[in-house]
Amino acid sequence: MKTVVITGGCSGIGLATAKAFLQDGCRVYALDTHAPTSPVPEHFHHVPADITDAASVEEAAASVPGPIDVLFNNAGIMRRGTLFDSTEGEFDALFA
Numbered sequence: 001m002k003t004v005v006i007t008g009g010c011s012g013i014g015l016a017t018a019k020a021f022l023q024d025g026c027r028v029y030a031l032d033t034h035a036p037t038s039p040v041p042e043h044f045h046h047v048p049a050d051i052t053d054a055a056s057v058e059e060a061a062a063s064v065p066g067p068i069d070v071l072f073n074n075a076g077i078m079r080r081g082t083l084f085d086s087t088e089g090e091f092d093a094l095f096a
Contacts, residue, residue: 001043002026005061005068007051008075010036017072018044029064031057032075051075 004021008014009030015038018028022041030036031049040046049060079090086094 002069003064003066004028004070004072005031005064006072006074007031007049009072010034010046014072014074015040017074021070026070031060 002021002025004018004026006014006018006021006028009018009028010032011034014030014032015036018030019041021028022043027043027045029045029047031047031051033048033050035046035048036044047060047063048056050056079086079094083091
């Protein structure tokens with residue numbers, strides 16, 4: 001059984017991708033700040049992690065057993081509005 005790690009894997013595109021890997025017989029570890037809000041299939045594991053914090057990522061990665069066969073870096077943030085509506089902090093967070 002292949003091991004898949006998906007950042008931001010508990011909602012949206014990340015969760016849809018996780019379900020596709022699960023259908024293919026993989027074991028999925030979803031690194032995310034929030035747990036999934038809908039029921040998840042067997043072999044889906046939520047691993048609490050904040051990818052903006054290196055220590056959090058290291059701790060999460062250490063909890064994934066065995067080698068990682070697939071890494072899908074999906075986590076991100078989105079701000080709505082124009083460039084001129086964004087604060088400097090929001091701009092920095094979006095591109096960091």
